Amino acid sequence: MDPDVGRRYAQEVGLVLAQMGTTPAFGTLLGWLLVCDPPRQTAVQIREAVGLSKASVSTGMRALEQSGMVRRVPAEGRGHAYEIHPDAFTRAIDPTAKMRAFIDVMQRGLDLMGDEDAPQARRLRHTRDVYAYMIERIPALLDEFRAREAREEEG
Amino acid sequence: MDPDVGRRYAQEVGLVLAQMGTTPAFGTLLGWLLVCDPPRQTAVQIREAVGLSKASVSTGMRALEQSGMVRRVPAEGRGHAYEIHPDAFTRAIDPTAKMRAFIDVMQRGLDLMGDEDAPQARRLRHTRDVYAYMIERIPALLDEFRAREAREEEG
DNA sequence: CGTAAAGTTCAAGAAGTACTGAACTTTACG
DNA sequence: CGTAAAGTTCAGTACTTCTTGAACTTTACG
Numbered sequence: 001m002d003p004d005v006g007r008r009y010a011q012e013v014g015l016v017l018a019q020m021g022t023t024p025a026f027g028t029l030l031g032w033l034l035v036c037d038p039p040r041q042t043a044v045q046i047r048e049a050v051g052l053s054k055a056s057v058s059t060g061m062r063a064l065e066q067s068g069m070v071r072r073v074p075a076e077g078r079g080h081a082y083e084i085h086p087d088a089f090t091r092a093i094d095p096t097a098k099m100r101a102f103i104d105v106m107q108r109g110l111d112l113m114g115d116e117d118a119p120q121a122r123r124l125r126h127t128r129d130v131y132a133y134m135i136e137r138i139p140a141l142l143d144e145f146r147a148r149e150a151r152e153e154e155g
Numbered sequence: 156m157d158p159d160v161g162r163r164y165a166q167e168v169g170l171v172l173a174q175m176g177t178t179p180a181f182g183t184l185l186g187w188l189l190v191c192d193p194p195r196q197t198a199v200q201i202r203e204a205v206g207l208s209k210a211s212v213s214t215g216m217r218a219l220e221q222s223g224m225v226r227r228v229p230a231e232g233r234g235h236a237y238e239i240h241p242d243a244f245t246r247a248i249d250p251t252a253k254m255r256a257f258i259d260v261m262q263r264g265l266d267l268m269g270d271e272d273a274p275q276a277r278r279l280r281h282t283r284d285v286y287a288y289m290i291e292r293i294p295a296l297l298d299e300f301r302a303r304e305a306r307e308e309e310g
Numbered sequence: 311c312g313t314a315a316a317g318t319t320c321a322a323g324a325a326g327t328a329c330t331g332a333a334c335t336t337t338a339c340g
Numbered sequence: 341c342g343t344a345a346a347g348t349t350c351a352g353t354a355c356t357t358c359t360t361g362a363a364c365t366t367t368a369c370g
Contacts, residue, residue, distance in 0.1 A: 044346080078345060079346055079347080089286075090285050095251075098248075120194075126241060141292050179359090210360055
């Protein structure tokens with residue numbers, strides 16, 4: 001991929017991720033690691049590729065590391081390189097996070113009301129229960145996908 | 156529920172929703188409509204309850220209406236009242252929205268690469284496919300929940 | 311049909327946040 | 341072991357975005 005195209009794509013990913021609450025820089029770095037060639041790159045390479053400051057690369061890469069999406073690997077010469085985890089998104093970006101937050105705030109409302117079975121609690125109960133059900137079922141879906149993926153790689 | 160407790164709870168909901176990209180005022184209004192008694196309230200009542208300006212209530216309620224979470228109902232006397240839809244959250248807050256955004260940006264990366272089967276495209280492909288699979292299966296989960304809910308109301 | 315309440319719109323101020331330059335610490339080559 | 345590259349930290353700046361007061365339009369009661 002053309003380096004210029006890659007840089008712009010990384011920024012696109014940055015925008016998408018930013019709309020989900022990360023900083024643009026965080027998403028840009030992730031976007032670059034998603035498409036870069038070779039897949040392992042040093043901070044200096046990344047910096048030159050995406051055009052962020054040394055400070056932003058340092059802070060952003062640490063956040064990516066802590067979130068478990070990216071890992072450090074030894075590099076020849078000085079410093080170290082970074083590599084995105086193959087299924088970084090499924091590992092770190094929990095699609096049920098939003099639902100959990102809803103469940104929590106609904107439950108808190110029910111606690112404040114005191115009587116969970118009161119008619120006025122219905123609005124809160126319904127929302128809590130829908131999301132609780134979804135979250136309960138989603139892990140099985142992920143397992144199914146992994147099984148299907150494994151089957152395809154054999155066959 | 157104590158009016159003061161209700162107001163503070165509405166603000167809590169506002170904070171939770173704000174972390175998902177809405178304005179705090181939007182979430183606060185929604186939070187109030189979740190727990191208020193009576194469930195139908197005029198803009199003036201809402202304004203007094205949550206302590207937002209007339210302007211914020213007006214703008215916020217319109218957004219809630221357009222998102223389909225809240226509907227206007229005729230009020231006695233002047234003006235009109237608002238009422239939250241029983242399953243406002245499941246209707247309007249699509250838990251797959253985030254996944255769709257990821258699928259789109261992964262696909263765009265694959266398009267830029269040209270060759271979808273290239274080894275360097277693997278990182279993009281994997282993420283796209285996981286989320287596509289999840290989205291495909293989630294509607295069935297919602298149906299299951301509704302069926303279960305209907306069964307419980309009979310029994 | 312006049313008037314006051316209800317509702318809308320928008321410019322301006324306030325508040326929060328992300329990026330970076332610069333100073334500092336750590337690392338490792340020669 | 342000196343030095344230069346690599347990496348970290350943080351205060352300041354630039355930017356975006358939410359809220360609101362105020363002026364305006366619409367509604368409906370008397």
